[in-house]
Amino acid sequence: MNDGKMMRWAVPALLTLTWGTASAEDTIKIGVLHSLSGTMAISETTLKDTVLMMIDEQNKKGGVLGKKLEAVVVDPASNWPLFAEKAAELLEKDKVSVVFGCWTSVSRKSVLPVFEKDKGLLFYPVQYEGEESSRDVIYTGAAPNQQAIPAIDYLMKDVGVKRWVLEGTDYVYPRTTNKILEAYLQQKGVKPEDIVVNYTPFGFSDWTSEVAKIKAFGSAGRKTAVVSTINGDANVPFYKELGNQKISAEDIPVVAFSVGEEELSGLDTKPLVGHLAAWNYFESVSSPLNKEWIAKWHAYTKNPKRTFNDPMEATVIGFQLWVKAVEKAGSADPQRVIAALPGLEVPNLTGGFAKVLPNHHITKPVYIGEIRSDGQFNVVWKTDKEVPGDAWSDFLPGSKDIEADWVTLNCGNYNTKTKVCSGQNLK
Amino acid sequence: MQSLTRNLILMLGWVTGIAAYAGAPVSADNPGLAALLAKIPDASYADKRVLVVKMVQTRDPRVHAVLRALLDDSLYVRTSDNHVFIGEADQDSIRLTDPLSSQAAGVVSTDSVSTIGVNNQLRKTLRVALAQFDLSDPAVDVRLAAVKEMLRALDADSQAVLRSRLAEEHDSAVRSQIQAGLALADLDSSDSSIRLAAVRALSRNLNPDVYNRLSIMVLKGSEGTYGEPEPAIRAAAQESLRVIERYRKFYAAVQTLIYGLSEGSVFVLVAIGLAITFGVMGVINMAHGELMMLGAYTTYVVQLLMPNHIGLSIVVAIPAAFVVSGAIGIAIERGIVRHLYGRPLETLLATFGVSLILQQAARDIFSANNRPVITPDWLAGSLQINDVLAITYNRLYIIIFTLALFLGLLAVLKRTRLGLDVRAVSQNREMARVMGVRTAWVDALTFGLGSGIAGIAGVALSQLTNVGPNLGQSYIVDSFMVVVFGGVGNLWGTEVSGNALGVVNKLLEPYTGAVLAKILVLVFLIFFIQRRPRGLFAQKGRNADG
Numbered sequence: 022m023n024d025g026k027m028m029r030w031a032v033p034a035l036l037t038l039t040w041g042t043a044s045a046e047d048t049i050k051i052g053v054l055h056s057l058s059g060t061m062a063i064s065e066t067t068l069k070d071t072v073l074m075m076i077d078e079q080n081k082k083g084g085v086l087g088k089k090l091e092a093v094v095v096d097p098a099s100n101w102p103l104f105a106e107k108a109a110e111l112l113e114k115d116k117v118s119v120v121f122g123c124w125t126s127v128s129r130k131s132v133l134p135v136f137e138k139d140k141g142l143l144f145y146p147v148q149y150e151g152e153e154s155s156r157d158v159i160y161t162g163a164a165p166n167q168q169a170i171p172a173i174d175y176l177m178k179d180v181g182v183k184r185w186v187l188e189g190t191d192y193v194y195p196r197t198t199n200k201i202l203e204a205y206l207q208q209k210g211v212k213p214e215d216i217v218v219n220y221t222p223f224g225f226s227d228w229t230s231e232v233a234k235i236k237a238f239g240s241a242g243r244k245t246a247v248v249s250t251i252n253g254d255a256n257v258p259f260y261k262e263l264g265n266q267k268i269s270a271e272d273i274p275v276v277a278f279s280v281g282e283e284e285l286s287g288l289d290t291k292p293l294v295g296h297l298a299a300w301n302y303f304e305s306v307s308s309p310l311n312k313e314w315i316a317k318w319h320a321y322t323k324n325p326k327r328t329f330n331d332p333m334e335a336t337v338i339g340f341q342l343w344v345k346a347v348e349k350a351g352s353a354d355p356q357r358v359i360a361a362l363p364g365l366e367v368p369n370l371t372g373g374f375a376k377v378l379p380n381h382h383i384t385k386p387v388y389i390g391e392i393r394s395d396g397q398f399n400v401v402w403k404t405d406k407e408v409p410g411d412a413w414s415d416f417l418p419g420s421k422d423i424e425a426d427w428v429t430l431n432c433g434n435y436n437t438k439t440k441v442c443s444g445q446n447l448k
Numbered sequence: 449m450q451s452l453t454r455n456l457i458l459m460l461g462w463v464t465g466i467a468a469y470a471g472a473p474v475s476a477d478n479p480g481l482a483a484l485l486a487k488i489p490d491a492s493y494a495d496k497r498v499l500v501v502k503m504v505q506t507r508d509p510r511v512h513a514v515l516r517a518l519l520d521d522s523l524y525v526r527t528s529d530n531h532v533f534i535g536e537a538d539q540d541s542i543r544l545t546d547p548l549s550s551q552a553a554g555v556v557s558t559d560s561v562s563t564i565g566v567n568n569q570l571r572k573t574l575r576v577a578l579a580q581f582d583l584s585d586p587a588v589d590v591r592l593a594a595v596k597e598m599l600r601a602l603d604a605d606s607q608a609v610l611r612s613r614l615a616e617e618h619d620s621a622v623r624s625q626i627q628a629g630l631a632l633a634d635l636d637s638s639d640s641s642i643r644l645a646a647v648r649a650l651s652r653n654l655n656p657d658v659y660n661r662l663s664i665m666v667l668k669g670s671e672g673t674y675g676e677p678e679p680a681i682r683a684a685a686q687e688s689l690r691v692i693e694r695y696r697k698f699y700a701a702v703q704t705l706i707y708g709l710s711e712g713s714v715f716v717l718v719a720i721g722l723a724i725t726f727g728v729m730g731v732i733n734m735a736h737g738e739l740m741m742l743g744a745y746t747t748y749v750v751q752l753l754m755p756n757h758i759g760l761s762i763v764v765a766i767p768a769a770f771v772v773s774g775a776i777g778i779a780i781e782r783g784i785v786r787h788l789y790g791r792p793l794e795t796l797l798a799t800f801g802v803s804l805i806l807q808q809a810a811r812d813i814f815s816a817n818n819r820p821v822i823t824p825d826w827l828a829g830s831l832q833i834n835d836v837l838a839i840t841y842n843r844l845y846i847i848i849f850t851l852a853l854f855l856g857l858l859a860v861l862k863r864t865r866l867g868l869d870v871r872a873v874s875q876n877r878e879m880a881r882v883m884g885v886r887t888a889w890v891d892a893l894t895f896g897l898g899s900g901i902a903g904i905a906g907v908a909l910s911q912l913t914n915v916g917p918n919l920g921q922s923y924i925v926d927s928f929m930v931v932v933f934g935g936v937g938n939l940w941g942t943e944v945s946g947n948a949l950g951v952v953n954k955l956l957e958p959y960t961g962a963v964l965a966k967i968l969v970l971v972f973l974i975f976f977i978q979r980r981p982r983g984l985f986a987q988k989g990r991n992a993d994g
Binding site for chain 1: 656
């Protein structure tokens with residue numbers, strides 16, 4: 022019901038924003054392209070609110086370059102082709118300077134041609150499967166080497182895991198991630214018979230036999246872990262079934278890449294204590310900046326129980342980077358902002374700095390957390406310093422030699438062996 | 449009288465158990481425990497495990513409370529002086545107790561202390577350590593749990609503890625558990641006669657550890673040598689394995705069957721309301737899924753209204769959901785469907801519109817987010833029949849619940865006046881009207897009955913899946929599939945076809961994966977309907993070709 026309330030006051034807040042500006046020339050328009058209805062509304066509505074909070078915050082400081090910021094919110098309704106239409110509307114009709122948006126990889130792939138044609142700028146805040154680098158996108162979420170690979174390293178070295186179940190939802194992100202992980206595990210000497218890969222449909226709910234299979238595979242005497250790229254709704258019945266079949270994290274830990282504070286808030290977490298998640302941000306990390314932002318978020322939403330999560334931090338970082346780049350370029354023109362972005366850095370909420378790299382990814386710290394009984398995470402491992410995002414995985418034969426560099430090479434898909442620039446960004 | 453003596457003996461055992469601990473040097477301020485406690489706040493997870501083992505070795509009775517607190521996330525360190533306390537959280541404050549003196553140390557705010565974290569490996573060490581304390585507990589089930597816990601990680605120390613416990617233990621279940629565990633450890637003995645005895649002792653044991661360990665003995669390792677050097681012992685192990693494998697195969701088949709029946713029951717559950725509205729009345733009701741969604745939301749609201757009686761809430765939700773969904777169903781029938789009888793295409797479109805309206809209403813009232821419906825304790829967990837066969841309670845209840853619902857509905861249709869009217873109207877509307885049946889009234893009630901049953905199905909689904917606006921959509925295809933396969937207008941058809949589809953799906957799943965299994969079932973259905981358009985149980989009689 023909170024979201025219902027939120028919508029009610031978000032609309033007047035938006036209207037005041039629009040009315041508060043004297044004329045169109047005095048404002049910089051910011052597009053917000055997140056689903057507010059349909060299956061993805063659960064996750065994306067929060068990000069829309071985060072962008073609105075950032076705009077509110079920046080306007081209180083006097084805006085950017087002396088101009089106020091103005092949000093243009095559209096609803097692509099979890100409908101992938103509609104994402105492209107709405108993106109075109111934002112870029113061509115509203116002439117926004119920047120867009121914050123998308124969650125699923127399929128929605129990003131759908132808007133990509135629009136941004137490349139209309140020369141827009143998109144900040145994408147969610148962890149994804151990599152194998153992409155566009156001139157017009159800044160990826161502030163994690164690439165596989167900033168989330169999946171470190172999690173595998175932790176399980177292998179610190180927990181001593183020998184057998185692996187890669188369990189995912191059947192679509193592009195889990196399939197690509199698992200392909201990378203399978204190649205990585207085999208490179209590390211794990212035998213093919215010690216790896217099981219399994220996919221289930223979106224919204225899968227009858228987990229009995231799948232979980233029984235995991236249990237059987239895991240009781241063969243050697244330490245087993247489940248790497249879960251299960252996305253969305255299916256997680257709730259999955260974790261419930263784990264609890265029912267008494268699979269404890271001490272015996273078979275499950276490490277998830279899509280389960281955060283927000284997803285756990287609808288669950289009884291007692292049976293899940295000890296299961297893991299790998300993210301670049303946890304709400305429970307204690308740092309002054311993190312406390313400050315959580316307090317701001319609670320004040321803005323007027324709800325002291327709203328959770329803060331990883332894609333929200335990525336949105337905050339993306340917004341701050343954009344403001345810095347506009348100030349550096351002295352203009353909000355997307356082309357000049359894109360040129361100004363590489364090399365800029367802003368502090369992460371949990372410590373350290375997020376720096377924009379030439380491949381349009383950023384540096385991020387990696388944390389492994391264990392679920393606590395209160396639905397938050399207890400950080401059990403973290404990287405010593407920030408990990409630079411790698412657009413093209415080094416563990417897949419097809420992408421090993423490919424490099425993305427928009428500063429010196431001006432190419433998102435450059436083969437270092439054949440010295441050819443190709444792929445979706447070829448002009 | 450006998451049980452009294454038994455209890456007395458147990459009590460004696462317990463007291464000697466305590467005496468064993470008290471026998472260790474204990475002084476008012478044991479420097480050992482104090483020193484170890486002081487090291488805990490700055491220790492890494494690996495160091496903490498070493499500290500825990502050392503604490504157990506001090507044999508200090510106060511260790512038990514410290515370890516329990518550490519496991520429960522209630523061991524705190526005071527930020528100001530790095531002192532360790534056992535804490536009891538109470539909203540924004542924490543009541544501290546000094547673990548050494550057991551004296552209260554005041555109430556502080558959550559900001560001035562921080563929890564000492566544990567990770568999975570440390571948690572396991574803690575559980576095994578705590579189990580040693582529980583080994584001399586007077587309650588049999590506590591001792592049994594303690595033994596099971598210790599067997600998860602057996603080393604020389606814990607083996608010695610178990611052996612000494614075995615000498616004092618009188619309960620047969622605990623004894624056999626200890627013996628099995630020790631036999632498993634004996635497989636590593638260097639004495640071949642001990643190994644042989646251990647293999648024999650384990651010949652009917654279904655524990656997966658035993659199976660793995662025996663398999664290693666009879667298989668050639670990477671160096672080309674067998675895990676077990678003596679051929680006689682190897683043969684005995686082979687024989688034991690054969691017996692165990694037979695049992696495992698049998699129980700695996702039983703498990704698949706039960707899982708299949710449980711999935712089949714879900715199919716029946718989501719289809720049985722539709723079997724009335726679509727099957728008996730011939731109305732293609734696309735809003736059927738949303739009527740289930742309403743039932744699920746009703747469960748959520750009932751839980752909000754009675755937060756202190758979650759166990760009872762599900763029972764209350766069943767009639768509540770029936771009334772809510774039934775009433776909405778009657779409203780749909782009176783308002784829309786009634787005007788469209790005999791026009792299936794328009795009915796389909798109109799009810800599809802209704803389904804969209806209901807979904808959006810749920811989104812506006814309850815938000816697009818899923819609502820958490822709590823599973824009561826009596827529905828959680830699983831029935832452990834033996835080491836290889838466990839059935840989760842919610843699946844078991846679903847099978848029973850669906851069967852009860854089906855039989856109840858059958859009784860309503862066959863034994864009541866309403867049932868008679870419904871059957872009369874569905875067989876020959878004109879004749880029924882001539883005989884004085886108020887057909888319009890019967891139509892409304894029938895639709896209401898089917899809708900109410902859908903609401904009850906929603907209550908059950910709220911325990912299995914996410915309660916959100918899209919709940920209905922994900923089941924609508926399944927429900928039509930089952931009704932069409934079973935034969936329109938036949939409740940038995942729905943029951944049999946639902947269960948058959950469930951079992952087939954579960955039989956296929958291990959070979960093809962969940963995605964392909966579903967596709968194969970759908971493809972099979974298409975071919976089946978081509979051959980037998982009227983489904984498994986074709987309706988006979990006057991109305992059959994209507």
